[in-house]
Amino acid sequence: MDMEIGTKLKEAREEKGLSLESLQETTKIQKRYLEAIEKGDLHILPGKFYARAFIKEYANAVGLNPSELLEEHKSEVPSTEENEIEYTRLQRSNREKRRGRSNLFNFSFIPTLIVVLLVIAIVFAAWVFYQKTTANSNPDPVPEQNDEIIYSEDAEGESNDNQTDVDDEDEGNDDTEDKKNDSEKPEFSVVEEGSGGSPESELDLNNLKDNVNIKLSLDGDTYIQIDGESGENYLEGMINPDESPEEIDISDEEKVYFNIGNAPALTIEINGTELEYPVDPEEYVHQKIWVNLNKKTE
Incomplete structure (x- = not known):
């Protein structure tokens, strides 16, 4: 025996001159589910939630008010209380996972790269200072000819300046490449x-x-x-x-x-x-x- 809500939906569809095929195209609900709703075979639908959701879609498509229709025939349509509890639990899980993903992507790679480069620069500067100190405390023996040996501090300073320029240039290139890759992501x-x-x-x-x-x-x-x-x-x-x-x-x-x-x-x-x-x-x-x-x- 047809359910009253299914009969009412079917009559509204026929009054509008709509076929099940055209209704399927409009609602994107499979024809066999539409037929099940009209016949009252709601157990064929994927679940209680889908029974209410599909009925709402059907009602909208044939010009009926879905809220009023469900309220008027609430004794015929299965309750979704159990589903709502399950969805609430799933939603909580989704929020926690999304929060975790959000925290992961909020950690920027660029500041980390800068810190690493600064650490390398500090270590390099300490090594250079150590080499200079060692050279000054253990000078090469002076030849018997008393030839004067002159150390060129300007050349050493120029080398350090050049190395710093290279480090700065590499850092700038890395930052530019990271920004370019970020801008090209979908x-x-x-x-x-x-x-x-x-x-x-x-x-x-x-x-x-x-x-x-x-x-x-x-x-x-x-x-x-x-x-x-x-x-x-x-x-x-x-x-x-x-x-x-x-x-x-x-x-x-x-x-x-x-x-x-x-x-x-x-x-x-x-x-x-x-x-x-x-x-x-x-x-x-x-x-x-x-x-x-x-x-x-x-």
């Missing part, structure tokens, strides 16, 4: 921040090379769909931490689409640069993101 920027219950955002990723790879790391189960602008589907379905990390080559694409069911559990990196969710993933667990892959021109 970098995300927000083009448009999404809104609504399942926000759809757009990002730019600049400074990419010809080879582009996605790395997915998971702390929990999540639904993920990855499509290229070319029309190729790279991944769709539920994945779990046992399958992590997952790596995907998208070098032939200029734009890629992510449909993420459990954002707090999923970390996305493209060519080693982590994607920061434009909308708080702890508040909006279901997010859709387009990323423009802007490759460098030589």
Whole structure:
């Protein structure tokens, strides 16, 4: 027997003249899940959280108010209290990991290099001073001919000045090279921040090379769909931490689409640069993101 909420959604779809295929294209929810919602077979869906999330997407697509619909039929839709407890635990774990990564990247390599160079310069200066002191305390024997030996302090001083100049030049070159490498790393920027219950955002990723790879790391189960602008589907379905990390080559694409069911559990990196969710993933667990892959021109 059909559930009342499923019947109401189906009637709203038919009134708008929408087919399940067109609804699948709009919501990015697989047709078999849409049919399950209409028939009331919510146990077919990936989990309790997805039942509520998919119903919200369906309601938005056919012009119904999802909050009012869920409240009116709350006895028919499974509660997500247990899932919320689990997501809270996952979110806490994610925050701790991100805090650790943030502390790691806040440690700058350049100050460390400067300290090392200063230590080397001090050691070198001490060695030169020691050599000069030793030479002065143990002068070479004076020949019997009483020939006068003249030590050129100017030449030695000039040598030290030249060495200092070389050290300064090397230090400057190292700093310039480090800054150049930092500026060439891939970098995300927000083009448009999404809104609504399942926000759809757009990002730019600049400074990419010809080879582009996605790395997915998971702390929990999540639904993920990855499509290229070319029309190729790279991944769709539920994945779990046992399958992590997952790596995907998208070098032939200029734009890629992510449909993420459990954002707090999923970390996305493209060519080693982590994607920061434009909308708080702890508040909006279901997010859709387009990323423009802007490759460098030589």
